[in-house]
Amino acid sequence: MDWRQNIREVEPYVPGEQPNQADMVKLNTNENPYPPSPKVAEALAGLDPDTLRLYPDPLVTDLIDALADFYHVKPSQVFAGVGSDDVLAMSFLTFFNNPDKKPVLFPEISYSFYDVWADCFHIPYQRVKLKDDFSIDPDSFLQPNGGIIFPNPNAPTGLALPVDTIEGIVKANPDSVVIVDEAYVDFGTESALRLLPKYENLLIVQTFSKSRSLAGMRLGYAIGNEALIQCLKNVRNSFNSYTMNRPAILAGTAAVKDRAYFDRTRNMIMETREQAKEELTKLGFTFPDSKTNFIFASHRSVPAKKIFNELRERHIYVRYFDKSGIDNYLRITIGTPVQMEKLYRALREILAE
Amino acid sequence: MDWRQNIREVEPYVPGEQPNQADMVKLNTNENPYPPSPKVAEALAGLDPDTLRLYPDPLVTDLIDALADFYHVKPSQVFAGVGSDDVLAMSFLTFFNNPDKKPVLFPEISYSFYDVWADCFHIPYQRVKLKDDFSIDPDSFLQPNGGIIFPNPNAPTGLALPVDTIEGIVKANPDSVVIVDEAYVDFGTESALRLLPKYENLLIVQTFSKSRSLAGMRLGYAIGNEALIQCLKNVRNSFNSYTMNRPAILAGTAAVKDRAYFDRTRNMIMETREQAKEELTKLGFTFPDSKTNFIFASHRSVPAKKIFNELRERHIYVRYFDKSGIDNYLRITIGTPVQMEKLYRALREILAE
Numbered sequence: 001m002d003w004r005q006n007i008r009e010v011e012p013y014v015p016g017e018q019p020n021q022a023d024m025v026k027l028n029t030n031e032n033p034y035p036p037s038p039k040v041a042e043a044l045a046g047l048d049p050d051t052l053r054l055y056p057d058p059l060v061t062d063l064i065d066a067l068a069d070f071y072h073v074k075p076s077q078v079f080a081g082v083g084s085d086d087v088l089a090m091s092f093l094t095f096f097n098n099p100d101k102k103p104v105l106f107p108e109i110s111y112s113f114y115d116v117w118a119d120c121f122h123i124p125y126q127r128v129k130l131k132d133d134f135s136i137d138p139d140s141f142l143q144p145n146g147g148i149i150f151p152n153p154n155a156p157t158g159l160a161l162p163v164d165t166i167e168g169i170v171k172a173n174p175d176s177v178v179i180v181d182e183a184y185v186d187f188g189t190e191s192a193l194r195l196l197p198k199y200e201n202l203l204i205v206q207t208f209s210k211s212r213s214l215a216g217m218r219l220g221y222a223i224g225n226e227a228l229i230q231c232l233k234n235v236r237n238s239f240n241s242y243t244m245n246r247p248a249i250l251a252g253t254a255a256v257k258d259r260a261y262f263d264r265t266r267n268m269i270m271e272t273r274e275q276a277k278e279e280l281t282k283l284g285f286t287f288p289d290s291k292t293n294f295i296f297a298s299h300r301s302v303p304a305k306k307i308f309n310e311l312r313e314r315h316i317y318v319r320y321f322d323k324s325g326i327d328n329y330l331r332i333t334i335g336t337p338v339q340m341e342k343l344y345r346a347l348r349e350i351l352a353e
Numbered sequence: 354m355d356w357r358q359n360i361r362e363v364e365p366y367v368p369g370e371q372p373n374q375a376d377m378v379k380l381n382t383n384e385n386p387y388p389p390s391p392k393v394a395e396a397l398a399g400l401d402p403d404t405l406r407l408y409p410d411p412l413v414t415d416l417i418d419a420l421a422d423f424y425h426v427k428p429s430q431v432f433a434g435v436g437s438d439d440v441l442a443m444s445f446l447t448f449f450n451n452p453d454k455k456p457v458l459f460p461e462i463s464y465s466f467y468d469v470w471a472d473c474f475h476i477p478y479q480r481v482k483l484k485d486d487f488s489i490d491p492d493s494f495l496q497p498n499g500g501i502i503f504p505n506p507n508a509p510t511g512l513a514l515p516v517d518t519i520e521g522i523v524k525a526n527p528d529s530v531v532i533v534d535e536a537y538v539d540f541g542t543e544s545a546l547r548l549l550p551k552y553e554n555l556l557i558v559q560t561f562s563k564s565r566s567l568a569g570m571r572l573g574y575a576i577g578n579e580a581l582i583q584c585l586k587n588v589r590n591s592f593n594s595y596t597m598n599r600p601a602i603l604a605g606t607a608a609v610k611d612r613a614y615f616d617r618t619r620n621m622i623m624e625t626r627e628q629a630k631e632e633l634t635k636l637g638f639t640f641p642d643s644k645t646n647f648i649f650a651s652h653r654s655v656p657a658k659k660i661f662n663e664l665r666e667r668h669i670y671v672r673y674f675d676k677s678g679i680d681n682y683l684r685i686t687i688g689t690p691v692q693m694e695k696l697y698r699a700l701r702e703i704l705a706e
Contacts, residue, residue, distance in 0.1 A: 003530045003554040003581075006451040006499055012590030015411055026407075035403035044600075049397060050388035052569040052604065054379070055562070058368055082435060085593040093473075098359040120446075120591035146359055177356045201356040209408070216405040216599040228356075237365030238473035240438040246569040247397075247600040251405065 013116040016319050025342050027333040028317040030184075030294050032213035034268065034336070036251070037261040040214070043254035047247060056246045063249050066256040067221055071193060076226045079233060080252070082243050084183055084207035084220030085113060087232075088149075091203060091222065092117040094235040095177035098146030105145045107136050109326060111155050111181065123147075134288050135159050141169045148173060151181040153189050156321065156331045158290030160189040167192075170199045177228065179203045184292035186211035186266050187273070193223065200225040203232075210293055211266050212255045219244075219252045269293050273334045279344050280332075283351060293334045296326075302351055304328045310350045316343055366469040369672050378695050380686040381670040383537075383647050385566035387621065387689070389604070390614040393567070396607035400600060409599045416602050419609040420574055424546060429579045432586060433605070435596050437536055437560035437573030438466060440585075441502075444556060444575065445470040447588040448530035451499030458498045460489050462679055464508050464534065476500075487641050488512050494522045501526055504534040506542050509674065509684045511643030513542040520545075523552045530581065532556045537645035539564035539619050540626070546576065553578040556585075563646055564619050565608045572597075572605045622646050626687045632697050633685075636704060646687045649679075655704055657681045663703045669696055 016029040060080045068075040081087035096104045096118070103126035106114045110127075118125040128140035134157045141148050148169065153160035170178045170192075180192045182204055195202055208219035222232060236243065244252075255262070273290060280287065280297055287297040298304060308320035308330055319331040332343070369382040413433045421428040434440035449457045449471070456479035459467045463480075471478040481493035487510045494501050501522065506513035523531045523545075533545045535557055548555055561572035575585060589596065597605075608615070626643060633640065633650055640650040651657060661673035661683055672684040685696070 002528055003448070005528065006448060006530065007584050008447050008450040008588055010587050010591040012587045013594055014590075015408075015594045018408060018411060029408055031408065032406045034406065036405050040405065041402035044397075044400070044402060047397070049394035052389050052393065053385050053387065053566040055368075055371060055382055055384065055568040056571070058371060082593060082596055082598075085595065089592045094361050095356070095359055097361040116591050120588065175355055175358065177359065213406040215408045215595075218409070218595055218598040231360050234363050234365045235361055235473065237367075238363040238469050239442045240435060241366055241368045242438065242568075242571055243435055245435075245571040245598065245601055248598055 008120070010120050011116065013113045017317070019317055021315055023315055025316040025335065025339045027335050027339065027343065028319045030210055030333045031215050032210060032265065032269070032293070033334070033339060034213055034265045036213040037255050037258035039254040039258045039261070040251045043250040044247060047250055052246060055242055056244060056249060058241050060244050060249055062253045063244070063256070066253045070256050070259070071223060073196070073223055074226065077196070077223055077229055079222040079229050079236070080244055081220050081222075081236070083209060083218040084181070084205050086218070086243065087205050087220040087222050088113070088179070088181065089117055090232055090236050090239065091179055091205065092121055092123060094232050095179070095203070096121070096123045096147040100146075102144050102146035104147040104149065105141055105143070106149045107154060109134065109154070109157060111151050114149055136161055138165050138169050142172055145173065145176055147176045147179070149179040149181060151183060152192065153184050153291045155184065155292070156294070156296045156319070156326070156329070157288045158292040158294060158296050159288045160291040163190050163192050163195065167195055170195060170202045174201055177201050177203055179205060181205050183207045183210055187293050188270055188291040196223065196225060200227060203228055208252055208255060212262060213265065214251060214255055217248050217251050219248055269334050272337055272340060275337075276332075276334060276340055279340070283344070283347050295332050295334070296329050297332060298329045299351070304330050307347070307350055311346055314346045316346050361473070363473050364469065366466045370670070372670055374668055376668055378669040378688065378692045380688050380692065380696065381672045383563055383686045384568050385563060385618065385622070385646070386687070386692060387566055387618045389566040390608050390611035392607040392611045392614070393604045396603040397600060400603055405599060408595055409597060409602060411594050413597050413602055415606045416597070416609070419606045423609050423612070424576060426549070426576055427579065430549070430576055430582055432575040432582050432589070433597055434573050434589070436562060436571040437534070437558050439571070439596065440558050440573040440575050441466070441532070441534065442470055443585055443589050443592065444532055444558065445474055445476060447585050448532070448556070449474070449476045449500040455497050455499035457500040457502065458494055458496070459502045460507060462487065462507070462510060464504050465674075467502055489514055491518050491522050495525055498526065498529055500529045500532070502532040502534060504536060505545065506537050506644045508537065508645070509647070509649045509672070509679070509682070510641045511645040511647060511649050512641045513644040516543050516545050516548065520548055523548060523555045527554055530554050530556055532558060534558050536560045536563055540646050541623055541644040549576065549578060553580060556581055561605055561608060565615060566618065567604060567608055570601050570604050572601055622687050625690055625693060629685075629687060629693055632693070636697070636700050648685050648687070649682050650685060651682045652704070657683050660700070660703055664699055667699050669699050
């Protein structure tokens with residue numbers, strides 16, 4: 001025996017690879033193909049480097065106020081973190097601490113970080129089955145549980161649930177916190193935000209990494225009732241009382257305030273996605289009807305892994321999950337029209353072989 | 354019963370207040386009075402805001418390499434986090450997970466976040482007594498434990514242990530990870546780094562918030578043997594795989610590479626500290642012999658709380674802990690000579706009343 005006896009054993013999450021080639025087409029980690037709002041560049045240019053010697057505002061006031069204003073909620077209903085992964089990790093720690101060890105429920109095909117957090121914090125969990133069409137089955141959440149989490153739209157399927165269906169889940173589980181992970185909600189899905197006044201057990205988590213083009217700045221947030229948000233703040237302040245650095249607060253605030261740019265770029269992505277659906281169909285792919293900035297596609301005759309590898313050789317990166325049930329699918333991020341043309345051309349070559 | 358049954362109950366850490374007045378003299382949170390290296394400003398000016406749409410390097414390669422180079426260790430021996438609080442929180446999660454629930458040991462007067470982390474992660478702990486002169490008693494760590502952590506120099510006393518004494522503690526506890534929190538080590542204390550080749554259960558944690566003037570950028574790091582660091586990375590990757598944003602990586606790397614600026618500014622602070630010891634002694638204060646960028650001082654006749662409040666009225670902020678055993682002390686951060694003159698002048702007024 002030595003110090004190893006005291007180590008927390010984990011199976012860490014494996015993020016998508018981050019290749020870095022000048023000519024690459026990077027469609028593998030659901031980043032936004034457009035740069036952040038020009039207001040972000042302006043805000044960062046205004047950062048006086050001398051102020052970096054001082055701690056940032058631990059209350060993250062400017063960013064919280066901007067988000068509260070954007071979503072028409074009170075600042076006390078908003079929590080900010082280092083990407084939505086940080087917000088979700090803190091939420092697992094805070095809300096899924098049930099003493100009688102009932103399982104936390106999430107879909108069997110979903111964001112693959114959920115079981116990593118549960119394992120890391122020793123939280124029991126159960127994956128619930130999807131319907132045959134890959135959609136989330138609301139009835140699967142009608143069983144004893146210590147918490148519920150699912151993405152809406154779901155990842156990597158891209159399928160969305162209507163808010164009324166989500167309301168049924170939240171209403172049926174007053175003894176659990178229900179977390180709706182809305183990382184991709186801005187690409188055509190209605191947010192569950194309008195349920196907040198009615199249900200105090202609902203937490204909505206969103207990110208700046210997708211629709212706000214700030215994956216490199218690590219910004220995410222949660223919106224819920226004041227009591228829930230206060231619990232989350234207390235746990236964050238028991239972990240690290242200064243998580244958001246000065247540039248992140250500045251950049252995030254500027255991005256939220258530029259609603260016009262946000263709307264323009266997400267609309268462009270949605271348009272490109274609808275074109276991509278047509279192109280991929282022509283090429284022999286099938287896919288659930290994505291409401292996100294990616295398409296989860298399977299080819300009728302060529303195995304996904306083969307396509308993945310051949311795209312890779314051409315420096316076109318998409319995401320492949322070598323996981324039973326989804327191992328014949330590619331998750332393709334929606335890029336610019338120019339990037340997508342390169343993808344279609346490469347796919348035509350690969351599929352014609 | 355409702356969702357509240359599942360909440361993690363915590364007593365959050367309360368950071369020093371962050372007042373923001375144009376004329377204030379801020380000596381309350383041990384920030385550096387000098388701006389970060391001009392190389393930091395240069396590096397940030399070179400940040401292309403368009404790249405913020407992309408995730409940062411999850412391996413934080415540039416920063417890790419710069420730190421490895423600076424400390425003459427392998428990159429695989431270095432871990433980076435969002436301030437040393439993040440590194441320490443991850444370390445508590447990773448290394449103090451002992452199955453037989455032996456207490457983690459730390460000094461009774463010490464960084465007040467240690468018991469907050471222990472409580473948050475449900476880790477049993479025991480505070481060990483200091484000697485009468487406030488110094489850490491190495492013998493207090495010769496008892497069964499699930500881990501050991503102490504700052505060197507200790508906070509808020511400012512007293513340092515010699516590395517040979519630390520070696521005794523590390524050597525006597527091969528079954529525990531011993532964390533030496535060296536937040537203030539650059540102000541005149543020898544680091545325990547030279548023990549690393551001999552002891553695989555030693556973890557050294559440092560920060561950019563003090564000697565490198567980057568509190569606002571949230572940067573900290575740990576150095577240890579490869580096995581220990583890999584455990585820490587695994588847990589971090591089970592929590593949040595992208596914790597360091599692009600500006601933080603750039604700024605941190607630039608700061609580490611400017612050794613001349615680092616040496617110049619920390620020497621200035623040490624000089625000002627030694628002058629402060631003389632001035633404060635003249636004013637009737639006593640204090641342990643600080644090796645940090647603060648002095649933990651008690652006045653022979655005027656209560657600390659009174660001085661704290663009167664300084665505050667003059668917009669001079671120092672730290673006061675309303676905590677038994679140390680409630681007649683002020684923790685005064687070393688500022689610039691000009692700031693310190695303002696402090697001495699105010700103290701003269703207050704003490705003459």
